Each structure stands twice: as structure tokens, then as C-alpha cells.
Amino acid sequence: MQDTTQLNKSKLGTKQYWDDFYAVERKNFKANEEDTGECWFDDNDAEQKMVDFLSDNIEQYSIESGSSMIDLGTGNGHLLFELAENDFAGPMLGVDYSEESVQFANEIAQSRGLSSTITFEQADIFSDDWSPGEFDIVLDKGTLDAIALSGLQIGNKSVVECYSTVVEKLLKDGGVFLITSCNFTQEELTKIIETDNLKVWETVDYPVFEFGGVKGTPICTIAFVKGVL
Template sequence: MTEDTFKLNTSKLVEKNNFEENPEDTGECWFSDSDAEEKMISFLFDNLGQLTINENSTMCDVGTGNGHLLFQLREEGFKGKFLGIDYSENSVEFAQNIAETNDIDDIEFEVVDIYDDNWKPTRQFDVLLDKGTLDAIALSGLKFNGKTAVELYAESVQKLLPSGSVFLITSCNFTEVELTKIIEGDFFKVWKKIDYPSFEFGGVKGQTICSIAFERK
């Protein structure tokens, strides 16, 4: 286990302990400063009726952590079946505890390692979500059979989606060009993008975060 991965796991343990002491403390929300979560939810609302997005869409959150994104989607009115998956048992237990404490019984959480060769999803979803999970995977430096976990990511998550469905991913580690290069290919093609405020430095324009919606081929 790398040092970066250890730090991520430690953060989740701290969140869990804080929640046990104060049930109103549901932990950190990644990208809160950029309103990324709100923009992802708004994107789904703005595109209701397109591809496989509707109020009853089934959704899966990869690397769900404390489940915050799914809880917010439910609170905002999406009614489909939700599943949050994470390789960390502590994270899944934490999300389940939050759900139980808040009497939320219609969102499931499961421990899943998407890089396990024996992993075969028992169902597929209309919408797949990733808010910072690929970023965390990149920090881990993991490799499998000579390929990085980042290089294998699209091939791994495509198992969760049928043709024509939507994969909405947000990253602060990769530019739009880099993220497109990682995901687009045999399984996905770019569908739409979310606009964020840009900055200019040294005559070059850029942004600190990007969100891209891909369509499953």
C-alpha cells in the first residue's frame, strides 16, 4: 500500500470516528469549494429525457466514500435504485451507518474491487458516477500486469453500463484533454461537458476541475 493510499484510508477512518461522536458530521465532501457535486446534480436535471437520464434512472457511484453524492441526488428528487461501491470496507460501513442513522433505506452500499479479475457485476445502471475516484486511483500508483490502474479504469467500469448509458466523471487531477484520452476509446465517447470558471496564467487559460459526461458505446 502506498503512502498516498494510506492517507486516503486514514481520512475515511477519521470521518467514521467523527460521525460516531456526532451523527450530524457526515465527513468531507470532495470538491465542495468548486460546487462540483451541485454541478453534477444540476447536469443530470438539465439533461432529463436524454439518453438514459430520467427521474427513475438507476445510478451507481464508483468510489462512493461517505455516499454524499447519492444522498444528495435522492434528496433532490431522483427516485431510481442507487448503489454506492467502494473497495474500502470502512468507507462502505461509514456510508451505511449514515444511511441507517438518517432512516435512508433505499440506497445500497457494497464493497467492490473493480480491478478484481473475478469481479462480475450482477446488474448494470443507467448512470455511472465518479467524483474524484479516478483521482484517488491515480495517487495510488497501482499497476496490474504492467498497466497502471488509470489505464485500465475505463475497461473496468464499463462493465457497469449497457450501451447508450451515461458515465459522468469529475476530476481535479486531469485536464479535459487528459481525461478524455483516459476514458474515450473502445467503450466510451464524449457526450457533453460541464462548464466551470476558468483562469488565465502566463497567457494560458485553464480550470482547476473538469466534469465530462461520456456515452457508453
């Protein structure tokens, strides 16, 4: 099996690519405020499945309508805006290493009157100096996928190998980490994320396809819980 921490490098793993991408999306938004940019994994209905999972599991572990949330690699903030529209009213923070992304998401929040409850900031989530506190829920929709394409190292480890440490630092005990990936299978994602203190809780079902006698899905969503399983 391919080493999941050693995927081939791609421009999709570079900061410059995302700065350029969101600069174009900001320009489009300024011309038309209805154009809030791309919804990643929309073809698989992944964002709605993430929202539905949290809505269906209210009062399980740390999931409440007023839960604090952080969205890693937030992009245009679409996932947080969707959660707000589905009655999640707790403080939400979206972080991204692209300044253009953060400016774009803040502009959308201001246009929707949501800047008092949803905030965005530029951050290097792997920096020891970055410490935004602990949250009830940590979200990732495709961010680990992009990180895996960067080829970056922290010491003698890949950033993928360091990712679960970042998540653990951000989660309260009993907190939920909900992640969606298209680069990793469910088994690979579990291997990357699980630690002694961070365990699989639930998975989200997607349609199963069969090709060449092998069954699978092009995407997976897994919920992990910190410290209580």
C-alpha cells in the same frame, strides 16, 4: 506533455490512508450525526454541478428519475445522498475499497432512512470476480484521481489505462458515465476514458482562470455515453 497514466505515487492512492481517514469521520459522526464528513471538491461546487447536470438532462439517453446508478469510490456516499434529495429515486449502489468508508456511508444511509434505496459495499473494481451488473449511470467524483496516485499495475498496464474497461463493463448501452477530476485536464481525461464504444457527450462549465498567460480550470466534469454516439 506529462504521461497522465504515470503520476507520482502518493499516500492519497493507498487503501490505508482512506481507511484511517474514514475511521476518523465515523468517530465524528457517532459524536454528532449532523457531521457527515467532507464533501470533495466543494470549493468548486462540483457535486452540485454533477447533480444539476443529471437533473437538467432528464430523458436524455439513460437519465431518468428512476435510473440505476453506481458511484465508484463513493467515500461517505455524499453524492448519492444529494441525488436522492434531488428526486432521483432509482436503486443506487456506492462502492469503495475502504471498509471504513462503506461502514460510514451505510451508517449515514440508515440514519436518514435511505438504506432501502441506497446501498454500499466494499469492492475491488478491477477484480475479475466483481460483477455487480449493469447500470444506467456510472459516477466518479475524484476516484480516478486517487487511483492515478496508487502506482498500481494490472499486468503490463497501469490501473488508469484499465479504468475505461471497468466503466464500460458497468454501463448499459446508452448509459451515461459522469466523471469529475482535478488531476487531469479535459483533454487528458478524454484521452484516458474514450474508447470505440465510450464517447464524450457533454462537458460542464467551470470558471476559467488565467495564470502566466495560460487559461484553464482547476477541475473538469465530463459526461460520456456508451454505444450510441
